[in-house]
Amino acid sequence: MTSVAASSKPRPAQVPDALIVRLKEIVGPGNWIDDPAQMGAYTTAWRDHWEARTPLVVRPGSTQEVAAIVAACAAENVPVVPQSGNTGLTGGGLPRDTGAEILLTTERMRKVRDLDLLNDTITVEAGVVLADIQKAASEANRLFPLSLGAEGSCRIGGNLSTNAGGVQVLRYGNARALVLGLEVVLPDGRVWNGLRGLRKDNTGYDLKQLFIGAEGTLGIITAAVLRLYPKPTERQVAVAAVTDPAASVRLLGLLREEAGEQVTTFELLQRSCYDNALATLDGAEDPLDAVYPWYVLTELNGQGAPGSLRAPLEAALARAFEAGLVQDAVIAASEQQANRLWRVREEQADVQKRTGTGIKHDVSVPLSRIAEFIERADAVLTKAYPGIRLCAFGHVGDGNIHYNPIGPAEMGTAFAGETETVNRIVHDIVADLDGSISAEHGIGRLRLAENEHYKSEVEQDLMRAVKQALDPLNLMNPGKLISERDG
Amino acid sequence: MTSVAASSKPRPAQVPDALIVRLKEIVGPGNWIDDPAQMGAYTTAWRDHWEARTPLVVRPGSTQEVAAIVAACAAENVPVVPQSGNTGLTGGGLPRDTGAEILLTTERMRKVRDLDLLNDTITVEAGVVLADIQKAASEANRLFPLSLGAEGSCRIGGNLSTNAGGVQVLRYGNARALVLGLEVVLPDGRVWNGLRGLRKDNTGYDLKQLFIGAEGTLGIITAAVLRLYPKPTERQVAVAAVTDPAASVRLLGLLREEAGEQVTTFELLQRSCYDNALATLDGAEDPLDAVYPWYVLTELNGQGAPGSLRAPLEAALARAFEAGLVQDAVIAASEQQANRLWRVREEQADVQKRTGTGIKHDVSVPLSRIAEFIERADAVLTKAYPGIRLCAFGHVGDGNIHYNPIGPAEMGTAFAGETETVNRIVHDIVADLDGSISAEHGIGRLRLAENEHYKSEVEQDLMRAVKQALDPLNLMNPGKLISERDG
Structure with missing residues (x-):
């Protein structure tokens, strides 16, 4: 990993013109943008505002093109900022305001390379939209369980680079838990082919774990082998009023005793979430007849016949009533009602913005x-x-x-x-x-200083040692996740 | 991580006497062994034979003692070989035959530091025997799902350092999936406190993943926060004769369609496994009336009432019969019968040895x-x-x-x-x-050359870069997992 360092030039204050010409050649006509007026979709965040500037957005269509771009940038010591769906909340996918960083979007890499139903895996390129993976899985009678608000526009490369969470982590884990293999373009432009569809592989350090959640600071994820699950055939949704957050945790314990990992979602909402929704969201509904300080929204999913999870759900709620944890509850009687119970939770980000x-x-x-x-x-x-x-x-x-x-x-x-x-x-x-x-x-840019305020020195040293080992020139998304200590 | 490298001495051909004296002081009387005749339990593997030799076995009783030992060894550039239950199958926990490596066993570190039932976690030291963790969980009405043949003597530090698998990986994942946090003594003797009990933490590289499965080559795991699960209340065990291995995989698909992740175990056995058992194992039984070329042993676990998983199991088997995948099957009618169906699988390693x-x-x-x-x-x-x-x-x-x-x-x-x-x-x-x-x-020593024969150059470079970054002096279990290129 030291080949790049050995041939390094000083970091240029601006991206050299010759490199820009070369990068345009690599991706070809129509696949680059150098007019700042046309870059808004790539340099503007959807929630927070960041000063972001780049002389060039490149839109490679293949792993080979990504590798060629990174190698060309490495040779000139020019940083690359990888971007996926640009739905992040921390500025991690945006170049900084120096104008000296290339923005590489994976949005054109949207092939589903393989769907292996016997292995319960799907192999996708980094630019595939999360909802499209969910859809491909569903059409094959499988579930890809990663599910979050931005799923209609976020792309899987970003989901993996940020180890995305969402509303089904309780059962299926974070994005990390859904990955069996990765393909990554390394900071020196080489491609690591770790695209294995294996559930067990103890032949060395589990390198894919380094790139998952690394926010593009160690390399660019270009493809992944993802786990699929059996598609649930039964769904129960309930909202329960609980006395306080402590009661919600105890209710979760009862639900898991009755239904195990079939408890897929378990969300807490303070009363104000409903008040704010009732005031600002058309058609928002109060789920229960009275007003309570805290609510839980839970969903159970399973393989059994429709209705088969109602009994364990009722049993857990009954035990919670008896224990004084729950004051009232409603179980959705239909899909429509289930979706209505979900709505205040789903719209919560927008509701708060309006409040x-x-x-x-x-x-x-x-x-x-x-x-x-x-x-x-x-x-x-x-x-x-x-x-x-x-x-x-x-x-x-x-x-x-x-x-x-x-x-x-x-x-x-x-x-x-x-x-x-x-x-x-x-x-x-x-x-x-x-x-x-x-x-x-x-972390991105938003939590950078805050994170280093709280993280132990030993842990920061370990992170910096890893960064230095894989990206000695600090070419990959510099100044994100780990601060630049000397400029 | 470079502090050690800066102060490094040349590697001594023998462990200096003064260091041995110092290490004995750190652990105190009764907690070291320097007589080769007394070291057999630590230098002999239970399955394969390896030439293993050390001038000193140290048995620290705390993380602080481990840290002091590693720091003292680092100062003299003397390697440390961590050992757990000495049940490994690749020689990974044994010193080599040079006699220049210290053997550190975590066997005295067997405290359960915490059991947090609301968080469904248990915090244990590295030397706790796996079966003792299972027992502590069970007594608290929880399941710690890691389960494998050596569970009565293997210790969790070794399980994590080898990312152990076993018979419930299908449902619960490998050892890696069961870890929320780690405490690790680093090669320079510092302690990384990553003992967090969090299910979501996106504040940097997921460092614990580096140490899990690293076979002690990057540091010594001294404690871990492990996930607990609801204890199943229902168990179904079946043996089915399948036409061939392809049919077994299709049967698994049907079972998961009917019972989802409640399919906990799914094992294949060739007919010879039964023939060899019938010839060499007292009381071994043929599970079915006729002889078939291939068998599947499966176990379903769930939270429902006793008997509640029989219907989905029967449904999957019925569909498999109709599809011509399964010729005959037996579902255990009692716990005793379930255990008898398991026996040939459980005893398979010994059966083969006798055959x-x-x-x-x-x-x-x-x-x-x-x-x-x-x-x-x-x-x-x-x-x-x-x-x-x-x-x-x-x-x-x-x-x-x-x-x-x-x-x-x-x-x-x-x-x-x-x-x-x-x-x-x-x-x-x-x-x-x-x-x-x-x-x-x-990998250990057994598969070292074989692994480097098959692993890509890029992947080996990445592994070496990580090793160099965290353990620049190659102090931690040298010559295991990654070969020493210059001696």
Whole structure:
């Protein structure tokens, strides 16, 4: 991995014209953009604003083209920023404002290379849209379980590079757990063919794990072998009112005792999630007759006959009633009702945006400490910002809370100015509870300084050692995930 | 990670006396062995013979002692070989015959540090015996699903360092999938505290993945946070006669359609496995009234009422009969019968040893290519060694076959002399089918040359780059997993 370092030139302040010509040749006419006015879809994030600038967007159509681009950039010591569906929440897929980085999008690489039903695997290129993989699996009577809000536009290369989470992690794991093999273009332009469809392979370090969740800082994922699962034939959806977050965790335990891993989704919603939806979302419905402080939305999926999971769901809810954990609950009687119960959860990001200026956190703690996290954070913030509108929801079954307080109405957008202070309050508590300040969204640019504030020196040393070993010139997505210490 | 390299001394041909004195001080009286006559339990493997020699076995009782030992050895550039239960099959936990390596056993580190039932996790030290973790989980009404033949004596540090497999991987994954966090003593003696009990944590490279399956070559795992699962309340066990290995894979598909991930175990056995057992194992039973060429042993586990998984099991078998995949089958009517059906599979390693001289392979291929693998390997070996006694069995649900031909009776132990030739025949076919030459046993010393024969140059470069980054002095278990290129 040192061949590149040996032949390195100093990093140029601007991308050399000759390299731009060469890169255009590699991808061919129509597959590059050098006019900043035409680059908006690639240099603008959908949620947050980042200063992003590049002299060239390249749209390679094959692994060989990606490899040629990276090799050409490596020879000139020019960084490459890989981008997938540009749906990330941390600025990880955007070039910085120097204008000295090439943006490489995998959006043209959307072949399904193989569908192996006996092996329950699908082999896809990095640019395939997540929903298209779900669809290909479904048409083959299989399930590809990765499921998240952006699934209609995010692409699998980005999902893997950020180790995406979503609403079915409880049962099927994060994106990482769904990968059997990878193809990766390395920082020196070589291709690592790790596209194996094996469930067991103990012949060395599990290299694919390095690239999953690395946010493109160690290489560019160009294809993957993904696991498929049996397609569930039975679905039960319920909303239950619980006394508090601690009760929700105990309810999860009862549900898993009754239905095991068939408990696929288990989401917590604070009452404010419903209030905000009722105020800002057309057709939003209150799920229960009375108002309660906390709600759980759960879905059970299985292979049995329709209705077969209703009994274990009812049994768990009955036990939870008896134990005083649950006050009321509704089980969807139809697909339509199930979808209606899901709606307030699904629309929650937009609902919050319409409600006011919020400060978002994507944190995780052990499930046993969720209640303490919410209690402590609520108490400190309520004291610091009287009138703050607390709003917690998310994947409590994974210990992952989207803790998104909205500022007091009278503060308006000025609340955004409190971001650093609020982050420190929330993340200090998370750190104290052995949690994570980024459960599923990653680090990118957004959480870079925050992450290095909390991560141990030993762990940062290990990360830097790995980065240095694989990408000694810091060519791959520099300044993301790991800060640049000397410029 | 370069602090050690900077202060390095040349590697000594023998362990310096002063270091031995220092190491004895660190662990204290009774916790070291320097008499070769007393070291047999640590320097002798239970299956294969390896020339293993060390001047000192140290038995630290804490992470701090492990760290002090490694730091002291690093300062003198003396290698450390970590050992766990000494049940490995590749010589990975044994020092080499130079006598210049310290053997560190984690056997005294057997604390269960924490059991968090709300988080469904158990935190254990590296020396806890696997069966003791299973027992602690069971007593708390949970399941720790890692299960394999050596579970009564193997220790979790070794299970994680070899990414152990076993008979429940189909449902729960390899050891890797069961780890949420690790504590590791690094090659410079520092401790990485990655003991997090989080299901989602996207704050950087997933460092724990590097140490899992690394066979102690990157550091010493001293503790782990492991996932627990709901304890199944229902169990169904069946043996089915299938026409051939291809039919077994199709039967698995039907079972998963009917019962999903509740299909916990799915093992293939060639008829010879039963013949050899009937000839050499007291009380071994033929499971069916007639003799068939291939058998499947399957177990379904779930949370429902006793008997609730019988219907999906019968449904899948009925569909398999209709499709001509299955000729006969028996479903255990009692726990005793279930255990009897399991017995021939469980005793298979000993049965083969008593039957004759075999050459063992632990390979995996995509499930869609299992039939082709067995057909091709059988054909070539039968031609090369007339009278060879073919014997394939194993975790077909994971694509993992223990392909263990026994030599022609008239060859006797001389068949062992054919090991290299037979390995090349079998592994060439595996490589051609995009498989793995070591599915679950690892590389250690046994498969070192073989692995480097088949692994791509790019992949070997990546592995060496990681090794160099984390262990620049090659102090940790040198010559295992990755060969030493310059001595």
